[in-house]
Amino acid sequence: MKYLVTGGAGFIGSNLCRKLLSQGHAVSCLDDLSTGNYTNIKELKGNPNFEFFNHDLTKPFFPDKIDAIFNLACPASPVHYQYNPIRTLKMGTLAMYNVLGMAARLKIPILQASTSEIYGDPSVHPQKESYLGNVNPIGPRACYDEGKRVAEALCIAYENFNGVDIRIARIFNTYGPFMDPQDGRVVSNFIVQALKNESITVYGDGSQTRSFCFVDDLVEGLIKLMNSDYKRPVNLGNPDEYNMLEFAKIVKEKTSSDSQISFFDLPVDDPKQRCPDISLARERLSWEPKVSIDEGIDKTILWFKKCLSEK
Helix, strand or coil: CEEEEECCCCHHHHHHHHHHHHCCCEEEEEECCCCCCHHHCHHHHHCCCEEEEECCCCCCCCCCCCCEEEECCCCCCHHHHCCCHHHHHHHHCHHHHHHHHHHHHHCCCEEEEEEHHHHECCCCCCECCCCCCECCCCCCCHHHHHHHHHHHHHHHHHHHHHCCCEEEEEECCEECCCCCCCCCCHHHHHHHHHHCCCCEEEECCCCCEEECEEHHHHHHHHHHHHCCCCCCCEEECCCCEEEHHHHHHHHHHHCCCCCCEEEECCCCCCCCCCCECCHHHHHHHCCCCCCCHHHHHHHHHHHHHHHHHCC
């Protein structure tokens, strides 16, 4: 197979490119490097089955023959997606028109990397795919939340009116090697702060929860979804749930850090609970996470130590 991975120089995208290549597939990686990092894929350039395109997907792209598209092109951390909210919304709209147009023209499957953020600050716990969400359409996170919701709607519209073969993955918090140390998400924040013996910043009282899925597990789920015949949203995440104060203490212990834990006001619309119900993924994809938080955090700490030593 020859896959197009958009956003392929990003955290999840670069891990997906590696996995597909290891399985013997060819990969066309597309990224405008606005939040992706070329160093994430630099080592792949010598692989004859890998090619890279520096391209902004808000403009049309006309690839040579490809067999399927993984669309991961969108800033994913609050720091990045709030920096330019108009551009973030363009990735959920203009860019989606372009990738869905590719899929329609070439008559190939497309997997859209959606997000747990489409559930907003949920009033249902854990979140099932049938839950319609509690999203503030004019809040500071709306550029991402609503952009991803529109992207899902476009997928369904292109399926209904153009016969496009769609997949939709609702991705929950993911962590692991090739994360950007400065991306502003909780795992990178906590580990980098702990390694530097800086204050670990916990927002609110630390009682809000997240679930953390190691990137290798997530990539396996994406590939299984692409290879399935299921055409409606599927949660991909780890149902093991941790509150932020508990997680900060885990990171502090694992890094043997002298950091203190500092508390700051909770950001606007920050979800109080976030945890996937993965019954559907278990049933339809025979998928569930395998990597424990202990193993995954240890590997991620090693990655961030490497990043910091190279600065």
